[in-house]
Amino acid sequence: AQTVTQSQPEMSVQEAETVTLSCTYDTSESDYYLFWYKQPPSRQMILVIRQEAYKQQNATENRFSVNFQKAAKSFSLKISDSQLGDAAMYFCAYRTSTQDYQLIWGAGTKLIIKP
């Protein structure tokens, strides 16, 4: 069965510094997608970044980048120049290429930004 594990229930970082959130997953599939979602206090899930497993190049979106290690089944999120607005729950999610709505989610990491 596919699983997604976020081993850090909570992380804190000083404003303007860099933080890395960890995510590992388990799958026997070769073709799949990985996501990081942000859930601020408003509760709405917001897509931060997406990675296709067949792409070796790590995805990047402005201050957000991932370190995708397919062999190790690791998908960490790096946030550079942390801002107060980055404070939120961050969820790692996985889906296969064939079931595009059945996202499998990690338990989340609460990110605290210290001013």
Next chain:
Amino acid sequence: NAGVMQNPRHLVRRRGQEARLRCSPMKGHSHVYWYRQLPEEGLKFMVYLQKENIIDESGMPKERFSAEFPKEGPSILRIQQVVRGDSAAYFCASSPTPTNEKLFFGSGTQLSVL
């Protein structure tokens, strides 16, 4: 263009009552997905609907839970005879096509069962 709208934002029910959760997808989106989030957990898929059709309800409990997405109006997730274990945040997401990799989420309905 309004996002995915869910209401109510908070819903309190006593055990045995019915809960009706509404989701209006983004304009132009005909695919709706419902997820449940328990405290300190990620989302769990419940059901995927297109207009007037249930495509996949494999994540939904067989009893007391039902969902619909009529031709007109919002999608409804209905929970009959609620129990305390139903207390959770229920999220709706929509997409314009079934293969769209970007789901747009609503802000959820927090259901509390007393």
